Amino acid sequence: MKKQKVILTTKEKSELFGEGVITVILLLLLNLSIIILLNLAVLNDPRLENGIFFLKKTITFANGMHLWSWQRLFVGVMLVGDAIVVYWRLIRRYRQMQLRHVIEELHYIADGHFDHRIPFVVKTDLQKVIDSINALVDSTVASMEEERQIEQSKDDLITNVSHDIRTPLTSIIGYLGLLKSSELNEDQAKYIKIAYDKALQMKALAEDLFEYTTLRSSTNNKLVLAPLHVNSMLEQVAAGFELEAEKKNIAFNVVTRPRDLVIDADAKMIVRMLNNLISNALKYGHGATEINLIANKVNNKFVELRVENNGEQIPKKSLQKIFDRFYRVESSRNLKTGGTGLGLAITKSIVDLHGGTIKCQSTSELTSFIIQLPLNSPKAK
Template sequence: MMTRMLQTFLWKLLLRFALSLAAMAALVWLGYFLSELLLRYNPSRSFPLTRLLVAAINGIGSLPIMLAAGTALFLGLFFWMSRRFLQRFDAITEGLQQIAGGNLAHRIEDGSADELGAVSRSVNEMARRLAIAQQEERAAVQAKNDLITGVSHDLRTPLTSILGFLEYIQKDRYRDELELRQYVDIAYDKALALRKLIDDLFEYTRVAGGGLPLQTEPVDLNPFLGQLADEYEPLLEEAGLTCRVHPSDPPLLAQADPELLLRVFENLLTNAIRYGASGGAVDIYVRPAAGSASPDAEEDAVQAPQPSPPSGNEAAMAEVVFRNYGEPIPPSHLPRLFDRFYRVDASRSRQTGGSGLGLAIVKSIVDLHGGAIEVSSSKRKTEFVVRLPL
């Protein structure tokens, strides 16, 4: 406690004040002692210094001389001992001016434990947070611009197509009723795609903007995913796929919003059907985070190595894996797969009805739940791994 108190700015200043006062008193006493010696051993006043001293004493008085000399000595010693404080004040002032001028990378070098050191660290922390806020603001502006650009591009394409076919119909540029019907069907399909894009965009802005409240409750993942697979059975059969759900034992109850969680799993299963049809099967695994993926040895043979046992919060996570065996995703596309409007194959995505927002919505929903999602792809399989808190 005493050491901490002595490290404060006030005590350091008082210490320098006391040292300056003591040094002044010592020097004044030394001057007085030397003057006494000079007057005692040079009574004839033959030394010029003796005559000057006697004249000053007679003209001014010894007390004013001692006070003037003592004050000058005290001020000189005090400012000399406090010069480090003045330098630190100058450093803080310069740092604030640098930051005010926009140089947020400037840092004040001061490792002391007193109040000035605390002020310096606070200024440095302020500059760091301002830099982060500035970066986030720039990123938000860039994201907004990218969103507007992406929306404009993706809205323009179907809208142009719709207007083109409607113009054909308006100008009677069709040969017969069959061609007219074909134009109407194409325009209708494009309008549906446009509506889906608008719906996805609206949902993405709600989820990513944090304006969607979560209605969480315990969700048993085993029957939840089993029912999902049953509902998608017609689409799976149409694509020539079988869906195998591998439930966890014991069951895992994820704390999630059932409606939003269904949106996540529907999107991942739809993607597996669209892009994994050549693989013949879709596997869905439910397991604790970092647990063994499947009891089936044949499936384990093509499974990626399991991560090391988790620590901390990861142990309280459930893991849901959607695995398909279709065409792999090129490695260069994996880092951007969850970006909005990003498509691995733009033409194929539009043909299959993809808006480019599905995986961005999935990631936003998972993040909103405090979970995580990742993707990996190889020649054998593509996996989307969703981790959710229990």
């Protein structure tokens, strides 16, 4: 990093010059006032005048010179004092400007430019602050990189393990399926069914783990962008859940404004995202009678997708953690309502890949997952 002095802007130089001019004018006025008051005091007090005359005769310098003008001496002393005051004021303001530049650099780093360092060299204790800030940023960046590598190692481990166990699980499920279809007594059928259901649950977990870590890996994942007709997609997704929704007496409502709304997105990922949200509503939206799939165009820049249900409210304490991996609002992990706890984490990863945002709002009347995606998604990474 190349070190440099703090370079003042034209505006700051003008401020510094103005500070000096104003200080000089105020000091001259003060000096003039003091001299006038002293002259008046001497003229009105003969004893003071005689005392000054006595000092003039008594005080001698080299070569026998006398001090004949006390005003000149006093003015000289005041000018020296004025110069010290002007210097102190200007250097004080200059250091304030230096501090201002350091704070601006610090804000720039805090905005996410962690490869930047404060390059200034100053001759005050502020240099210790600058060096400490740079050292702290270096330490923070190193910690972030170490944490990223640890997280990447964990994701790679999960990806490899989940990938490796899917093949034997498929074989186990196949053999258990054959056993289920054979003639068994009541106990055998019961235990085979339990083993079969548990194997299916384990396979679902392995597949979700594999997908989640794949989505998080920027090196392995790429978006396949194409124009996507939003209304047709929402209707097709809703049709895929009609039978399950009818069993629970839940109706789908699809609304798109405008109806010909088209966005650039990865259709496969967007459908997976919506499937996760709808499955979540069907599993946990207890008491719901309708699920709304709504798409609105916003400011010709974004599309807002809303997946809503009028079922049971999500507790406020759960809203902050709802997109964390393995987090479930319902703590009981059973086969009837239980998932892997990765559905919403996968959903958020898909939204992030498209450069969008997602949030959840829940009241006693409505629970809404609100997604905002750009009409023109970023290029595949």
